[in-house]
Amino acid sequence: DTAVSQTPKYLVTQMGNDKSIKCEQNLGHDTMYWYKQDSKKFLKIMFSYNNKELIINETVPNRFSPKSPDKAHLNLHINSLELGDSAVYFCASSDREENEQYFGPGTRLTVT
Amino acid sequence: LAKTTQPISMDSYEGQEVNITCSHNNIATNDYITWYQQFPSQGPRFIIQGYKTKVTNEVASLFIPADRKSSTLSLPRVSLSDTAVYYCLVGDNWVDSSYKLIFGSGTRLLVRP
Numbered sequence: 072d073t074a075v076s077q078t079p080k081y082l083v084t085q086m087g088n089d090k091s092i093k094c095e096q097n098l099g100h101d102t103m104y105w106y107k108q109d110s111k112k113f114l115k116i117m118f119s120y121n122n123k124e125l126i127i128n129e130t131v132p133n134r135f136s137p138k139s140p141d142k143a144h145l146n147l148h149i150n151s152l153e154l155g156d157s158a159v160y161f162c163a164s165s166d167r168e169e170n171e172q173y174f175g176p177g178t179r180l181t182v183t
Numbered sequence: 184l185a186k187t188t189q190p191i192s193m194d195s196y197e198g199q200e201v202n203i204t205c206s207h208n209n210i211a212t213n214d215y216i217t218w219y220q221q222f223p224s225q226g227p228r229f230i231i232q233g234y235k236t237k238v239t240n241e242v243a244s245l246f247i248p249a250d251r252k253s254s255t256l257s258l259p260r261v262s263l264s265d266t267a268v269y270y271c272l273v274g275d276n277w278v279d280s281s282y283k284l285i286f287g288s289g290t291r292l293l294v295r296p
Contacts, residue, residue: 106286112268112289113286113287113288114270115286161226161227170215171232174226174227175226176225176226177224177225177226
């Protein structure tokens with residue numbers, strides 16, 4: 072069984088469009104995260120949600136908004152996409168008492 | 184904010200022990216040290232985590248000196264399948280709600296036959 076899943080795996084879209092990436096975890100974890108990995112392989116946290124409450128909010132553009140309908144899901148909505156948004160986006164989850172994070176397979180977003 | 188510094192790349196041969204060191208001079212009292220492994224086109228995978236001294240699991244050991252300003256990931260007898268990028272992460276989610284978790288640039292390990 073897949074622990075953390077993301078859809079879609081690849082996303083190609085044009086500048087100015089609005090898109091969403093979905094994430095689901097079946098580990099029963101309390102916290103979920105979104106990361107952005109750029110072409111230089113730097114991984115930077117974007118958001119962290121714990122029981123539907125935002126606990127870490129990086130200085131990302133407000134075009135990015137996380138939405139968590141329940142503890143098992145954390146979706147990422149992106150409005151007015153820009154070329155610089157092209158990257159691989161990873162979802163992850165962890166148990167509240169531990170720092171070990173389980174990552175999804177990633178979504179490669181290409182903005183043209 | 185604890186910043187980590189790692190070597191960009193390392194080469195090794197099958198069967199050798201590989202040690203990757205991470206510097207984190209600004210580590211805070213409550214920070215844990217965590218290492219992740221990432222293969223191409225996959226998400227990072229947890230390897231090991233520690234707070235001080237030495238931690239060992241079935242795949243690696245983590246050595247942390249008393250001052251905790253550095254840590255060393257030790258991979259015993261590497262194989263070709265250990266070729267990957269290894270990230271050191273320092274931080275604690277729960278001390279400060281605005282705490283930033285930033286992975287470093289990682290160390291690209293190449294294991295040769």
